[in-house]
Amino acid sequence: MNRAAIIVAGGSGTRMGTQTPKQFLCIRGMPILVRTLSVFLECLPQSPLVLVLPREQKDTWQQLASAHFEADQLGRIHLCEGGTSRTASVNAGLQRLQGLVAEAHRCLVAIHDGVRPLVTPQMIRQSFEVAASEGAAVCTVPLKASIRKRTAGGKTQAVKRDDFLEVQTPQTFRLSAILQAYQQRAQEHFTDDASLFEAAGGEIAVCEGSYENIKITTPEDLAIAAIILEKRMHDSAARLPQPKMVIIDVDGTLTDGGMYVSSSGEQIRKFHTRDTLALHRLVSRYHLPFGLVSAGTHAALLEVLSRQLGISHVYAGTLPKVTIIQQWLDELNLGWQQIAYLGDDLNDLPVFSRVGCAACPADAATQVRQAARVVLSRKGGAGCIREFLEEVLGYDLLRT
Known part of the structure; x- marks a missing residue:
């Protein structure tokens, strides 16, 4: 029927x-x-x-x-x-x-x-x-x-x-x-x-x-x-495997997905301070391999951000994300099921089907929300990364 x-x-x-x-x-x-x-x-x-x-x-x-x-x-x-x-x-x-x-x-x-x-x-x-x-x-x-x-x-x-x-x-x-x-x-x-x-x-x-x-x-x-x-x-997070590496998409997760263009044609992205603080503390306190991967072309911006936060793996370009992440896994001798990944759009779905933990912001694309193991309550660029790291993966980022 x-x-x-x-x-x-x-x-x-x-x-x-x-x-x-x-x-x-x-x-x-x-x-x-x-x-x-x-x-x-x-x-x-x-x-x-x-x-x-x-x-x-x-x-x-x-x-x-x-x-x-x-x-x-x-x-x-x-x-x-x-x-x-x-x-x-x-x-x-x-x-x-x-x-x-x-x-x-x-x-x-x-x-x-x-x-x-x-x-x-x-x-x-x-x-x-x-x-x-x-x-x-x-x-x-x-x-x-x-x-x-x-x-x-x-x-x-x-x-x-x-x-x-x-x-x-x-x-x-x-x-x-x-x-x-x-x-x-x-x-x-x-x-x-x-x-x-x-x-x-x-x-x-x-x-x-x-x-x-x-x-x-x-x-x-x-x-x-x-x-x-x-x-x-x-409860969902408690059933997740403890990741050996965390990888996050950039546009729509670390940013709100918006693109700001100056009068000179320069592209500008906005980050949430809660998220950047969370990333810095994760990398500095837990010494966990961390990656930022983007299908965009703002490589210079990500290089600056990675130096400031101490992020070990960064890629911005046109190669498939699966290809880039596989190179990182080979380098670190890790498997896909040891990865926790946060993404928001259709080009993240091939990664979702491979990783141990796939999460997305509240405003992710429909198909992404359906495929994610965890759908966060916060939107991209509005503190969703901190929610992912603290409430889903269980990292204590407030301890001194």
Whole structure:
């Protein structure tokens, strides 16, 4: 069956205590909604995504979209105006999706909250697999807290916790079936799509959610999400082999990728002081072989930088990066799996496929982010190298 997704993002910033809608707030330097969409774009590389937003948030979305997504990704994200309730917004998204697919009965659709950015590709894939066999799948987790039920007269009554599950998204259905359910019950109030589907006569199967898949609605949720993201990055880093050499691309990582040209035609690059300090301390304290490799032509600039920082291997030119790095490895008697590499663009992909650790900045090209083992929270030229060295590779650059 074909697959698609509807991302519903109609929240405000009221409970956050801010005028910025919560889906546009940042966690570790990236907007919540961008994080959510990025997971679905990665998991559904050929599928349409319908993004449901209030009309007044369209301009904000357009600004974020151009800054964070490639043209091919934006071509798969179809904007849809939301309604006055979640039910109305999902219904609008379903109608929009129906116009994008040829056969609704041959399509599965995952409906997901835009402010659940910590969903994983594994959860999304599992929800599609269960929905394909059972007709509808809802991600759930067991309750951890004790609960009580309100009764008449303002009293409460204890209930057995084991009889209940906490419901999350994604919630995945056959598109034709959920369309029919919404046609029957769209005027009623439901807090989630599974409840509406069940009220219309459908049956629900459950699949495993995650306690990390939180819905971000309060400032406390933002703080928790940031901790989870940091833990995920550290867990990934803990599984990495300790590198024997670190190599970094220049444009788009050490710099922001911009090119500044003086009136005399001189090209100028901008470096972040956090990054250059981190490089200097890495080389001077750990005595680790370090390389800068660039497909550009600013060799003289890199020579100056390498002398100032004590960098042992530098190349700027038109030869393939793989060729240059192989020469360095032969010289040092090292293998590709002993290398940690940071790059941001398509010409870094041949290196990514060989090294033990491949990382990229937050604003790297789409294909590079998909191929990287670690995607950093900082952009190129904005401290991503220091993040790579300290938080991913674990070097203590602050000790005296």
